[in-house]
Amino acid sequence: MTDLYRKEIEIQKEQFQDLVTELNAPLNRTGSSFKIWIGFLLLLIGVAGFMYIRQLKYGLGTTDMRDIASWGLYIADFVFLIAVSLVGSLITAILKLSNIKWATPLTRIAEIIAVAALFSALLIIVVDMGRPDRLWHIFVYGRLQSPIVWDILVVNTYLVISLLLLYIPLIPDIALLRKTMGHKPNWQQKIYKILSLGWQGTEEQFRILDLSLKVLMVVIIPVALSIHTVTSWLFASTLRPGWDSTIFGPYFVAGAFMVGAATVIVTMYFVREAYKFKDYITEEHFNLMGKLLVLTSLVYLYFNLNEFMVPAYKMKSGESAHILGLLVGEYSLLFWSVQILGMMLPILLLVIRPFRKPKPLMIISVVVVIGAFLKRFLIVTPTLLHPFLPVQNYPESYHHYNPTFSEMMITVGSIAGIALVISLFIKLFPIIPVYETAHEKGFSNEIINNS
Amino acid sequence: MGTLAASSGILTESCNSNVKKQESGQKIKLLTSNNDLVEVDSAYISTLNKDLAPNHNSESRKGLPGKKFVLVVDLGKCKNARKCMDKCEAVHQLRPDQHHLNVLLMKDSEHTAPYYMPKHCQHCDNPPCVKVCPVDATFKRSDGIVLIDNERCIGCRFCIAACPYSARSFNWFEPKDAEKYKNVAYDIEKNVPQKKGTVTKCTFSADCLRDGKLPYCVSACPNGVYYFGNIYEDAVTNGTSGETVLLSELLTKNSAYRLMEDLGTAPSVFYLPPKDRTLIPEIGDTNS
Numbered sequence: 004m005t006d007l008y009r010k011e012i013e014i015q016k017e018q019f020q021d022l023v024t025e026l027n028a029p030l031n032r033t034g035s036s037f038k039i040w041i042g043f044l045l046l047l048i049g050v051a052g053f054m055y056i057r058q059l060k061y062g063l064g065t066t067d068m069r070d071i072a073s074w075g076l077y078i079a080d081f082v083f084l085i086a087v088s089l090v091g092s093l094i095t096a097i098l099k100l101s102n103i104k105w106a107t108p109l110t111r112i113a114e115i116i117a118v119a120a121l122f123s124a125l126l127i128i129v130v131d132m133g134r135p136d137r138l139w140h141i142f143v144y145g146r147l148q149s150p151i152v153w154d155i156l157v158v159n160t161y162l163v164i165s166l167l168l169l170y171i172p173l174i175p176d177i178a179l180l181r182k183t184m185g186h187k188p189n190w191q192q193k194i195y196k197i198l199s200l201g202w203q204g205t206e207e208q209f210r211i212l213d214l215s216l217k218v219l220m221v222v223i224i225p226v227a228l229s230i231h232t233v234t235s236w237l238f239a240s241t242l243r244p245g246w247d248s249t250i251f252g253p254y255f256v257a258g259a260f261m262v263g264a265a266t267v268i269v270t271m272y273f274v275r276e277a278y279k280f281k282d283y284i285t286e287e288h289f290n291l292m293g294k295l296l297v298l299t300s301l302v303y304l305y306f307n308l309n310e311f312m313v314p315a316y317k318m319k320s321g322e323s324a325h326i327l328g329l330l331v332g333e334y335s336l337l338f339w340s341v342q343i344l345g346m347m348l349p350i351l352l353l354v355i356r357p358f359r360k361p362k363p364l365m366i367i368s369v370v371v372v373i374g375a376f377l378k379r380f381l382i383v384t385p386t387l388l389h390p391f392l393p394v395q396n397y398p399e400s401y402h403h404y405n406p407t408f409s410e411m412m413i414t415v416g417s418i419a420g421i422a423l424v425i426s427l428f429i430k431l432f433p434i435i436p437v438y439e440t441a442h443e444k445g446f447s448n449e450i451i452n453n454s
Numbered sequence: 455m456g457t458l459a460a461s462s463g464i465l466t467e468s469c470n471s472n473v474k475k476q477e478s479g480q481k482i483k484l485l486t487s488n489n490d491l492v493e494v495d496s497a498y499i500s501t502l503n504k505d506l507a508p509n510h511n512s513e514s515r516k517g518l519p520g521k522k523f524v525l526v527v528d529l530g531k532c533k534n535a536r537k538c539m540d541k542c543e544a545v546h547q548l549r550p551d552q553h554h555l556n557v558l559l560m561k562d563s564e565h566t567a568p569y570y571m572p573k574h575c576q577h578c579d580n581p582p583c584v585k586v587c588p589v590d591a592t593f594k595r596s597d598g599i600v601l602i603d604n605e606r607c608i609g610c611r612f613c614i615a616a617c618p619y620s621a622r623s624f625n626w627f628e629p630k631d632a633e634k635y636k637n638v639a640y641d642i643e644k645n646v647p648q649k650k651g652t653v654t655k656c657t658f659s660a661d662c663l664r665d666g667k668l669p670y671c672v673s674a675c676p677n678g679v680y681y682f683g684n685i686y687e688d689a690v691t692n693g694t695s696g697e698t699v700l701l702s703e704l705l706t707k708n709s710a711y712r713l714m715e716d717l718g719t720a721p722s723v724f725y726l727p728p729k730d731r732t733l734i735p736e737i738g739d740t741n742s
Contacts, residue, residue, distance in 0.1 A: 061627065061628075062625070062626055062627045062651055063609070063624070063626050063651065064627040069551075069624075069626060070551070070553075070620075070622070070623050070624060071620070073614040073624060074611060074615060131610070132608055132651075133607070133608070133609015133610070133611070133624065133650075133652055133653075134607065134608050134609040134651040134652060137607075137609075140589045140591075140606060140608050141588055141589060141608065144590050145588060146587065146590050149585070149586050149588040149612070150612075151586070151588035151610060152588050237615075238615075240585075240616070241586070241616045242582060242616070242618045242717050242719075243615070243618065387615065390618070390620045391618050392558060392620055393558055393559070393560070395556065395558050396556055397551055
């Protein structure tokens with residue numbers, strides 16, 4: 004071995020160590036603004052918890068749901084969270100299997116969003132239950148013909164695969180943390196030791212890791228499509244105008260990819276700003292994610308055209324009250340705000356390059372996410388308020404649905420929970436994959452293992 | 455009815471018991487369901503506690519053998535007296551804004567006169583609510599009745615979303631008079647006591663039917679709106695006059711129809727169109 008070669012190795016080792024230090028920086032630096040942020044999230048979750056205890060005591064009457072609008076904000080939130088979780092499969096599986104390399108630094112962000120959103124979705128659906136104490140009935144008396152049972156099956160399958168897709172690429176990174184985080188408290192080191200599963204970084208281990216990831220990436224795609232398709236069937240399997248639609252499955256999936264892409268953009272913006280990851284999450288990433296958002300929004304626009312234009316053209320009795328309520332009636336302001344601000348305008352703006360710069364793109368994405376939430380509300384509520392038969396002999400308030408403070412705070416809490424999980428995750432594990440980034444920057448396993 | 459149940463219960467016990475009981479020598483005469491008079495040693499007699507659940511709830515899931523119940527509503531006779539609604543609300547421990555039965559003011563088109571339409575659960579033969587229930591809490595019996603077991607219901611309200619007739623109600627709060635019903639054993643067929651966080655619905659008064667009586671709402675009507683009976687016997691009885699008529703004739707002669715037939719739900723409730731109305735209501739009569 005020549006001296007020159009040895010020197011080259013040393014330089015590379017140093018470069019790799021710099022990379023590790025930079026990517027693991029969030030684990031070592033906790034400022035007061037982070038503590039305030041966590042405190043704020045805990046406060047929101049605390050309020051939600053208090054409201055939920057109150058709801059348990061007095062019943063679901065603490066919401067504004069009643070016999071006519073019998074589903075409301077919680078179900079809209081559930082559909083929204085399931086939609087958000089779909090982005091995990093888009094970024095980690097679909098883009099990766101298509102050999103699109105630029106998305107690598109975003110895979111972990113997408114996957115932790117997916118996992119956190121799924122947990123939150125599972126919680127909110129329990130919150131919506133009149134008898135959460137009877138949750139076990141589903142496992143004892145479950146009947147396979149109910150779309151709820153299908154949903155439970157596919158959502159939990161998706162959760163397991165998503166956890167694996169989050170965890171498996173983390174193993175080499177955790178092994179690295181075991182080496183570099185000697186100054187951390189014992190419990191944290193113990194977590195790293197257990198989770199790294201004795202990783203040595205051998206060629207054989209990498210081969211197994213790559214193979215299992217590939218299998219999971221293929222498996223997760225049909226499961227991802229099915230979680231949102233089955234969720235749409237909770238509505239489409241009924242006879243009600245507005246829900247009785249054959250395109251609900253793909254319509255929901257398309258909307259999910261749109262809101263998922265927007266959620267990743269918002270998250271990556273704040274991660275980049277907070278932890279100075281400008282070299283890893285570049286302006287080009289925003290540019291490309293912006294294009295992806297345009298693509299997914301266009302697909303969603305196409306489905307919206309089908310979903311609203313076709314029944315509006317026919318004005319079939321039964322459907323017409325629902326459609327008119329959305330287009331020109333009680334819900335028209337909300338409907339058009341969501342359609343224009345949350346879908347059409349973003350498409351128009353984002354085809355212009357300057358709007359795909361980080362800040363404008365982030366702001367547009369926030370609007371898309373809010374619009375997507377309100378869209379779920381518009382899918383759930385107006386249909387219930389327009390049943391086939393007239394609503395009579397009920398108090399006036401039964402004709403409307405205005406979520407109560409309690410409902411809103413619990414819903415906000417479910418979103419705050421996701422932010423909390425992501426924020427804490429960033430403090431425990433590298434949010435940008437270390438090994439994958441190193442591999443893509445051309446570091447060999449030899450350098451990585453011996454640094 | 456009570457005697458029959460008691461005697462058959464005793465016979466089952468004497469047939470199935472493997473343990474030889476100490477006979478007392480004292481014989482008791484009993485009438486069996488086959489109308490035979492039999493003698494049984496008093497040692498084999500055990501009394502059933504009538505204060506417990508009137509029928510075992512697993513029995514309530516099966517339905518009455520040889521029956522398929524049908525309700526016929528003569529819309530021409532309904533004067534919106536609401537005695538049926540009041541009775542229903544009282545019997546089933548419902549709040550005033552909870553309806554197992556709701557009398558609606560209908561107007562089919564611009565140029566037809568409005569009329570009152572009592573609307574129950576339609577006890578569909580293809581019930582959308584039963585299909586979607588994840589835990590088999592709501593079910594369809596062999597006699598056509600759709601019931602809900604509120605000790606099984608998890609409160610997901612999917613059945614409410616699925617029902618095109620808006621026939622179901624939820625206990626959003628602690629039910630009315632919960633304190634009064636605290637020690638009452640749960641009866642699926644009456645769906646009482648109500649439980650917070652569960653769905654409740656019209657039962658066709660299955661508890662009355664088991665006793666061979668007409669449903670509460672049917673007998674409460676002062677205007678002869680309701681006919682109720684067994685489709686297999688092709689006979690229905692008017693709840694007000696007590697007159698029994700041929701079902702098929704009543705339906706064909708009056709051009710009976712079912713609500714939203716095109717949905718394919720196959721209801722067990724038939725409506726006779728509102729001809730010869732005794733009252734033509736003004737729109738705005740109900741607090742809609």
